[in-house]
Each structure stands twice: as structure tokens, then as C-alpha cells.
Amino acid sequence: MDGAALVSSSGVLFPPSLPPARLATALSAAAGSRFAPPPRSSFRTWRRGAGLAPVRKSARRCGAAVGGGGITEIDESQFPETVLKSDRPVLVEFVANWCGPCRLISPAMEWLAQEYKERLIIVKIDHDANPKLIEEYKVYGLPALILFKNGKEVPESRREGAITKVKLKEYLDSLLDSISVA
Template sequence: MSSVTVISDKEFETEVLQADQPVLVYFWASWCGPCRLMSPTIDWAATTYADRLKVVKMEVDPNPETVKQYQVEGVPALRLIQNQQVLEATEGVIPKQKLIEILDTHFH
């Protein structure tokens, strides 16, 4: 079961910026083919790192404020945020191994 929370601009502050643990924000779009490739990896990360990490997904088109604020230029995109700071940022599809490396750098 995936523990990925779907959020919008209006929930970003509460769900991400005020979170008491690091948050992996997955930016995606319904028209984005590569996003479909990333989704299982994001679900896997949400399950595997559930004790250390919150995972949320945000569709880019209906949420322009957050997309602009976090300079998302392409999807899929990831932002790892803790204490209102971006720790890591990626654009485009990344392999599961790369995501593991990013997360393990911060949560080993």
C-alpha cells in the first residue's frame, strides 16, 4: 500500500513546510509519459522509507504557485525538503538506484 499523499498549492505549507520530518515532493503531470515510469519508484520509496520520510505528489498544471516557487522546469521532478530547505532537487526520470543514493545520503 502506498503512503503517498496527493497535495495541492494550498496544502503545501501544512503538508511539506510544517512537516516534522523530511518530505520528498514528487512533481508530475497526467500527460507526462516519463512520470508513469517514476510512479512505482516513488511508491516504493514511500513504503521503504516510511519511518524516516514523508512522500507527497503534486500535479504541476493545477498548482502553479509551488511549481514556480520551487523552479520546477520539467516533470517528473523531485524536491527533498527538510526544515523549509531544499536538500536535493532532480528533474527528469531517475533510476531507482539513484533515488536510493539520494535518500541514503540523508537517511543512513
């Protein structure tokens, strides 16, 4: 099976809309278990032939330090020293491994960490592993961004949900301008 087309008793399917493993399961259920999935080597060929990007074996876990001093994951024990006692503003991103919007904005946050590395510190806090901080700062939606300066939450700095790179830059520029004047 070359992966370009799948043949079933009802006709030819172009191109499969499901990943190969789920497609095989769906077709076998529809065909009364007469369908055997192709060998694993065919999946690689199918992905290349369909022009799809290869699937990563392991996704980056939220919170691991990201390249060259970018974003660092901290926990409840590190929060007072890293955030509250910092001499620079700190943008705290509350995330979770299971959160789709968190993964969606991750590249923009990494870019932001590099772009603003001279002006502020960016840290991630895992929602599930730090329930005391979640309760204390009343984080209800993910991802949540909160800017801290001089150990206090900057008023009107809280932002929840996915955000584009452009809007993220506008959000941060306006906050940094407001706290530099104050």
C-alpha cells in the same frame, strides 16, 4: 480472424506491430478502405493469442493516495502545513498526468514510500493544477524531486527526470545521511 496473422493484398503480416484499432486503420488506408476491422471480441483474442498484457481501462491518476499511507497528492493550500511545517523530512515529487517519465518512475516512488515510511514523508504535486508552486520552486522539468527539511529546501536535493529504483535509493540515502549529520 484469429489474430495470429493478418492477410493483405501484399501478403501476410506476422505479428502486427500496431494495436488492433490502429492496425485496422492503417491497413484500410493502405488497401483503399477494403479492410474492415474484426469485431471487438477478436481484439481480446488477439491480445491473448499474441501474449500481450490486457489494456487497463483507466490508468491511475497521478496524485491519488497510494496504498496504505504511501504517497499522497497535495495542492497549494496543503503545501505549507504538509511540507513546510513537517517535523520529518518531506520528499516532494512534481508530476503531471501527461508526463511519460512521471508514470515510468511511479512504481519506484511507491516502493520508496513504503521502504522509507519511518524516515520521511513523500507527497505528489500535480504540475498543471498548482502553478504557484511550480513558479515559486522553479520546476522546469518533470518529474522533479525536491527534499524539504525544517521548512526549507535541502541544498543539492533537486533532481529532475526519470531515475531507476537503484539510483533513486542512492540519491535518497545520500541526502538523508547528509541532513542527519548537519
